[in-house]
Amino acid sequence: MTSPPLHWLRGEKTPLYLAPQAGVSESPFRRLCRRFGADVVVSEFVSAAGIVMNSRRSRDYLRFDEEERPIGIQIFGADPAMMADAAAFVAEVYAPDFIDINFGCPVKKVVKRNGGSGCLRDLELVRRIVRAVDDATPLPTTVKIRSGFDEKTRDPVRIGLVCQEAGAQAICLHPRTRADMYSGEARWEEIAALVEAVEIPVIGNGDVRTGGDARRMRDETGCAAIMIARGSHGYPWIFREARAALDGKPIPPPPSVEERFRVCLEHARNAIRFERNPERAIIDFRKHLGWYTKGLPDGRRLRTELFQSETLEDVERLLERYLEEQRALDQAPLTGVS
Ligand SMILES: Cc1cc2nc3c(=O)[nH]c(=O)nc-3n(C[C@H](O)[C@H](O)[C@H](O)COP(=O)(O)O)c2cc1C
Known part of the structure; x- marks a missing residue:
């Protein structure tokens, strides 16, 4: 039917x-x-x-x-x-x-x-x-x-x-x-x-x-x-x-940064697959990169680098490096506090 x-x-x-x-x-x-x-x-x-x-x-x-x-x-x-x-x-x-x-x-x-x-x-x-x-x-x-x-x-x-x-x-x-x-x-x-x-x-x-x-x-x-x-x-x-x-249900917590990046990369891969011209696709995708990284600590520096990336591999590398840096910051002992 x-x-x-x-x-x-x-x-x-x-x-x-x-x-x-x-x-x-x-x-x-x-x-x-x-x-x-x-x-x-x-x-x-x-x-x-x-x-x-x-x-x-x-x-x-x-x-x-x-x-x-x-x-x-x-x-x-x-x-x-x-x-x-x-x-x-x-x-x-x-x-x-x-x-x-x-x-x-x-x-x-x-x-x-x-x-x-x-x-x-x-x-x-x-x-x-x-x-x-x-x-x-x-x-x-x-x-x-x-x-x-x-x-x-x-x-x-x-x-x-x-x-x-x-x-x-x-x-x-x-x-x-x-x-x-x-x-x-x-x-x-x-x-x-x-x-x-x-x-x-x-x-x-x-x-x-x-x-x-x-x-x-x-x-x-x-x-x-x-x-x-x-x-x-x-x-x-x-x-x-x-x-x-x-639906009157509790609103789920926002995604972690890792989850945001995972979805961002999945979106980027699909966008590149969908576009006929992969170089054009990654340039067109820059606006999404800006949006997925909005509001992150030290996000401006990350975005500046992302906007210069020309391949998906560049984007993957930059996002991975950002996560590593953030993890290192989280684990760093607090100094200067008595
Ligand atoms: C980047 C962008 C592109 C848009 N393109 C269209 C479009 O092609 N057709 C359309 O009817 N509205 C278009 N709009 C308007 C949106 O559909 C929507 O009416 C408007 O953004 C208000 O909704 P919002 O407050 O949820 O953004 C566009 C809006 C944005 C931000």
Whole structure:
């Protein structure tokens, strides 16, 4: 028997999503987060034009493993017909569990062509895009929005209602405007207002940094699911912590440094295997190295060295040396204390 569409949003538990993130939510990281408790993952945003032209870069972004399911492929663009063609192609060739439309990206290059959050200036365009994508595939269509383009157009409820009416089956809200970028706090009360206003499930997103935040977001907004982006950087453990907090269980202790490094290296190996160009892969992986080593004693020196490494072996050697140095420090007798 096949499961109903978006079945994970129909159960008792509040599912956790790994957010779509350009340059971060790639297949190796998605697999890791699924293992640590993310219930659903989403690809980074892929240009509809790139998909329709069958560009190599887009094809790379669209690859995923069966073990990542349920997975959504996120697409962006401002031309309803092209968005429909891209969605139909993705559905037929890649068969993800849902197609997600990006109405949130604040990046200038995308917004300039009315893509991402640029669409939020014209709700008629939003309606046409959602309808076109939804008509083009048998897969469920979901949307990811910001609260508006700027303060003047800020109206997440209205945007949500337009998306619902046009056929969206779930809506994720990051309650900041495009003008906010990432400044200030995400206004969770807007998530609560959207939950009240629409019938489709609402996925809450924005500023979930700890397991406790995930529980608070659910309790304060009544959202059907929680999406995490920056809180997962170098810390896939956030998903098991959020799961425990949502289930009212004790939050597991944070991982030891050894465990962090073990997972970091596993992630790096998979990233290198996944990339066609291993040298490029290790350079692209530097951001993750920065995140996995954030907050460690004497971490700055370690990071400076890691950012210069050109091979996986360099990274392994530096992490091993760091652990040895820390062990030696732990064992050193205290001097100068009478
Ligand atoms: C590095 C990075 C890349 C992102 N790329 C995308 C993207 O491709 N598509 C998208 O809808 N949102 C993207 N976002 C936004 C996140 O999905 C999320 O909405 C935002 O970071 C707020 O959630 P957070 O507070 O948990 O980080 C990106 C965010 C970051 C930090």
